[in-house]
Amino acid sequence: xxxxxxxxxxxxxxxxxxxxxxxxxxxxxxxxxxxxxxxxxxxxxxxxxxxxxxxxxxxxxxxxxxxxxxxxxxxxxxxxxxxxxxxxxxxxxxxxxxxxxxxxxxxxxxxxxxxxxxxxxxxxxxxxxxxxxxxxxxxxxxxxxxxxxxxxxxxxxxxxxxxxxxxxxxxxxxxxxxxxxxxxxxxxxxxxxxxxxxxxxxxxxxxxxxxxxxxxxxxxxxxxxxxxxxxxxxxxxxxxxxxxxxxxxxxxxxxxxxxxxxxxxxxxxxxxxxxxxxxxxxxxxxxxx
Amino acid sequence: xxxxxxxxxxxxxxxxxxxxxxxxxxxxxxxxxxxxxxxxxxxxxxxxxxxxxxxxxxxxxxxxxxxxxxxxxxxxxxxxxxxxxxxxxxxxxxxxxxxxxxxxxxxxxxxxxxxxxxxxxxxxxxxxxxxxxxxxxxxxxxxxxxxxxxxxxxxxxxxxxxxxxxxxxxxxxxxxxxxxxxxxxxxxxxxxxxxxxxxxxxxxxxxxxxxxxxxxxxxxxxxxxxxxxxxxxxxxxxxxxxxxxxxxxxxxxxxxxxxxxxxxxxxxxxxxxxxxxxxxxxxxxxxxxxxxxxxxxxxxxxxxxxxxxxxxxxxxxxxxxxxxxxxxxxxxxxxxxxxxxxxxxxxxxxxxxxxxxxxxxxxxxxxxxxxxxxxxxxxxxx
Numbered sequence: 246x247x248x249x250x251x252x253x254x255x256x257x258x259x260x261x262x263x264x265x266x267x268x269x270x271x272x273x274x275x276x277x278x279x280x281x282x283x284x285x286x287x288x289x290x291x292x293x294x295x296x297x298x299x300x301x302x303x304x305x306x307x308x309x310x311x312x313x314x315x316x317x318x319x320x321x322x323x324x325x326x327x328x329x330x331x332x333x334x335x336x337x338x339x340x341x342x343x344x345x346x347x348x349x350x351x352x353x354x355x356x357x358x359x360x361x362x363x364x365x366x367x368x369x370x371x372x373x374x375x376x377x378x379x380x381x382x383x384x385x386x387x388x389x390x391x392x393x394x395x396x397x398x399x400x401x402x403x404x405x406x407x408x409x410x411x412x413x414x415x416x417x418x419x420x421x422x423x424x425x426x427x428x429x430x431x432x433x434x435x436x437x438x439x440x441x442x443x444x445x446x447x448x449x450x451x452x453x454x455x456x457x458x459x460x461x462x463x464x465x466x467x468x469x470x471x472x473x474x475x476x477x478x479x480x481x482x483x484x485x486x487x488x489x490x491x492x493x494x495x496x497x498x499x500x501x502x503x504x505x506x507x508x509x510x511x512x513x514x515x516x517x518x519x520x521x522x523x524x525x526x527x528x529x530x531x532x533x534x
Numbered sequence: 535x536x537x538x539x540x541x542x543x544x545x546x547x548x549x550x551x552x553x554x555x556x557x558x559x560x561x562x563x564x565x566x567x568x569x570x571x572x573x574x575x576x577x578x579x580x581x582x583x584x585x586x587x588x589x590x591x592x593x594x595x596x597x598x599x600x601x602x603x604x605x606x607x608x609x610x611x612x613x614x615x616x617x618x619x620x621x622x623x624x625x626x627x628x629x630x631x632x633x634x635x636x637x638x639x640x641x642x643x644x645x646x647x648x649x650x651x652x653x654x655x656x657x658x659x660x661x662x663x664x665x666x667x668x669x670x671x672x673x674x675x676x677x678x679x680x681x682x683x684x685x686x687x688x689x690x691x692x693x694x695x696x697x698x699x700x701x702x703x704x705x706x707x708x709x710x711x712x713x714x715x716x717x718x719x720x721x722x723x724x725x726x727x728x729x730x731x732x733x734x735x736x737x738x739x740x741x742x743x744x745x746x747x748x749x750x751x752x753x754x755x756x757x758x759x760x761x762x763x764x765x766x767x768x769x770x771x772x773x774x775x776x777x778x779x780x781x782x783x784x785x786x787x788x789x790x791x792x793x794x795x796x797x798x799x800x801x802x803x804x805x806x807x808x809x810x811x812x813x814x815x816x817x818x819x820x821x822x823x824x825x826x827x828x829x830x831x832x833x834x835x836x837x838x839x840x841x842x843x844x845x846x847x848x849x850x851x852x853x854x855x856x857x858x859x860x861x862x863x864x865x866x867x868x869x870x871x872x873x874x875x876x877x878x879x880x881x882x883x884x885x886x887x888x889x890x891x892x893x894x895x896x897x898x899x900x901x902x903x904x905x906x907x908x909x910x911x912x913x914x915x916x
Contacts, residue, residue, distance in 0.1 A: 348747065349718055353678075401794075428640070463643075481800065482800070491795070505800075
């Protein structure tokens with residue numbers, strides 16, 4: 246067990262012939278992920294990297310290969326269409342790596358996905374990895390190791406940093422999920438925490454948040470009322486000034502809300518141990534082993 | 535991207551929202567000409583992209599063209615929160631009986647566009663929200679259905695509008711909502727929306743913040759970007775695809791990834807230092823990007839030390855180290871640099887840097903303490 250992806254995950258890559266798509270498809274295959282199809286409109290019938298068959302549409306790809314999960318690398322202006330295509334074709338899980346999708350597009354797309362009951366991870370995220378089974382994303386696979394710590398994060402490299410520190414101490418991960426740094430995304434902290442709470446392989450969880458929005462506060466509420474497994478957290482952006490977006494479109498303190506101080510207070514109130522810097526996270530996790 | 539008041543007013547006007555007669559001026563003579571043309575008392579308003587213009591003295595009433603010229607000269611000589619005033623808006627003064635608030639905003643938590651109205655306008659709406667949240671009436675709109683008329687009636691009733699004002703209010707709400715969606719705004723705000731002596735409604739101020747990610751489909755709006763509102767360093771960063779925000783401290787930061795960049799700033803503060811900037815160079819850390827980032831950081835004369843914090847994942851640390859060394863050759867840095875490399879091939883990466891006499895650190899706390907010690911001579915224990 247693990248969450249979201251495993252050795253049975255059959256991946257279709259939307260945007261497989263693009264530079265990013267091709268590069269990361271090779272990386273995913275090298276990690277052992279079952280990449281069964283690629284989609285690039287107009288290039289159906291051809292073959293992509295790793296001899297993956299290419300189709301014009303997601304529906305054709307599913308019919309021919311039994312794909313059940315999509316990963317999207319198409320440019321921002323085409324990504325909303327790609328997400329909806331994957332959802333309409335009946336996929337259970339869609340991972341969107343693309344950065345820079347207009348927020349009002351995501352507002353409508355997310356609303357549509359909610360009606361269909363399809364799960365989207367991202368956009369603007371590093372994806373999902375279950376170490377040793379499947380990597381559906383752009384994270385460096387080799388820094389991960391199989392184990393019992395679930396990881397959920399709004400950030401990319403900060404997550405790799407924490408994973409690397411855990412692996413260096415011999416502490417493995419069950420699944421690591423990057424939910425992305427956009428103001429509106431497909432999956433929240435609470436969604437992933439619920440999955441980890443119900444996953445027998447996960448024994449404790451690391452949650453990496455940042456300024457902006459109130460997803461962390463909602464997570465704190467969920468942890469306090471619904472979770473039995475211990476959670477260790479870190480919130481980036483304690484020194485960020487209000488009104489400026491810190492790289493991620495979602496990382497902005499506006500109207501005095503979304504500050505790191507508020508999030509840390511809410512998490513501590515919920516009994517979550519909050520690290521002062523990323524290096525402390527692995528230490529705190531180790532204490533619980 | 536934030537728009538100036540006069541730019542937002544022009545957009546609102548296209549959607550049928552009544553705005554005061556007026557025009558923008560870049561000199562006191564132009565301001566006088568506008569006032570003469572209007573033939574009424576005017577309000578002269580500094581056009582800078584910061585809040586608190588009124589408190590800073592950047593909004594003043596003038597009763598005659600001569601006074602408008604004088605007031606405009608004074609405002610055009612001002613700097614508000616570090617931004618030089620280069621333009622003023624000269625608007626016909628309104629006959630203000632009551633000030634209301636009306637704004638369309640993206641509510642992240644609910645994933646909906648919300649239209650908000652308040653009977654108390656002209657003040658900071660965030661203060662109203664904090665102190666008297668019950669005074670703010672909200673219409674949460676559905677992405678498919680949009681703004682319904684009943685919602686507008688609820689807003690109007692909630693802020694105590696007279697029945698005679700409802701047709702005009704309805705028109706303004708619908709215009710504002712359309713202006714929000716059709717221009718990919720994150721915020722579209724009229725504060726205050728004024729009730730005049732004759733009962734008419736007028737948008738006396740206007741604010742619009744646009745989604746940068748959507749500007750590709752609004753080239754006309756993208757062209758409204760005011761180059762004077764961006765520092766040269768911020769401009770270079772934007773054009774090089776780097777995310778850079780200048781702050782007030784002394785320790786320059788170069789990091790890959792937004793979350794890690796924020797965490798790096800935080801740990802500098804934890805050890806008693808102050809970050810000079812936020813800078814995310816993105817994945818990869820190729821030498822050209824590192825060089826551009828280094829130039830941008832060093833253009834800030836307050837920087838006493840540069841802290842480079844890179845996680846090498848798919849791009850290995852030895853490749854990153856070569857990129858950093860190449861960039862250091864191109865950019866002549868007069869301040870010490872501390873590099874912390876972690877991830878794939880980190881030992882090889884650090885060895886390359888150490889050979890070149892670059893100060894390296896293994897952990898983030900160690901790097902932060904080194905940088906703080908170099909910048910200030912002492913480290914605070916957290």
